[in-house]
Amino acid sequence: MAFPTLFILGTTIMSCNPQVMCTISEPVDLPIFQPGYLDPVDSQTHLKVGQKAPDFLLPSLSGEEVRLSELIKDKAVVITFVPAAWTPICSEQWPGYNVAEPFFEEANAILIGITVDNLPTLHAWTEEMGGVWFEVLSDFYPHGKVAAQFGILRSVGMSERALFIIDQEGIIQYIDVHDINERPPLDELIHALETLKK
């Protein structure tokens, strides 16, 4: 008797597509972990606009290892650090960048996303979000090394929610270490990108 009943259970669960509606409070209807309210910022970056950005090499979802100093040979680089996969704000922020892709192209900039999650987790999460157009890098091991280089590793081992714009000389042109509980305003980032064009 167990098999048919488990079959019914299984097909019932499978018939529920988890990604068809975004709730008002959680714009992506994923199996989201609710971290609750966190200290807005839990680190103090030593980096400042006008300084050279630390170089790094990280594995990406595409299977390539990505080095910052190689990327900036072609375009300016926007780095979006987000604290963790499968959490509410991060799962809104990155899909929003999918819609804003033309603004990055116009600014001759590329976007890369970094979290301290491992690649399998990042793969599952981004697939569930419908994919993202930009490279996603894993700062999992040595854990948070790049986040620490940028001075944005929180004491619990995840990164801040932070944006850096690095020009083709490798110089940091924009820093926003944002309140981890809030989505960074898209208009501020795009305005910073437009400034980069001038």
Place this chain on the structure above:
Amino acid sequence: MLSLKLPIRHNTGWLAIPASLLLMFSGCQTDEPAKQNVPSVSHHSASELYDEGSPFHKIFTSEADFVILTFFDLYCVACQQSADNFKILGERIPVAFPDKKFQVTGVGIGDTEFELGVFLRKYALGYDCLADPEKEFEVPFAIRGTPTVLVFQRRGPDCQEIYRHEGRFRLDDLEQMVTKVKEYL
């Protein structure tokens, strides 16, 4: 959100019977349905529609026979996936009902004017859209999530909701919507 974790072992398979029944009758989630056509429950009087202090005043701007509203959010994946069909909706309606007046309006719920502009730049819907950064329309229109499509029919000076779709809006949902509107002609 309903979350069930069922122990599944060789000698406890019988537990799946009540669990599967529960799931079948409860849908995916109790408060966040994956997809649902809710019966017509919303009626708005003329005083609501035309009172300048009412959020409806900003929406019901025409004397159209039917008012179709598409609610979306820039950051919502399901809305991005529905955007092409929202555009088709705007094109399909005048063809399906050439002798009726329709108003189609989009609402970027939770989106600033700038964010709405970013959305419309990628997904040109072809009809007027409003930004609703403070989610002013969420409660009056009983919006539980995005995307949501509502159709209202004018009845004299009042408006009656005749169709509601919540969740990703596919082409067959559009056809269902057209069929529903035809029932009210």
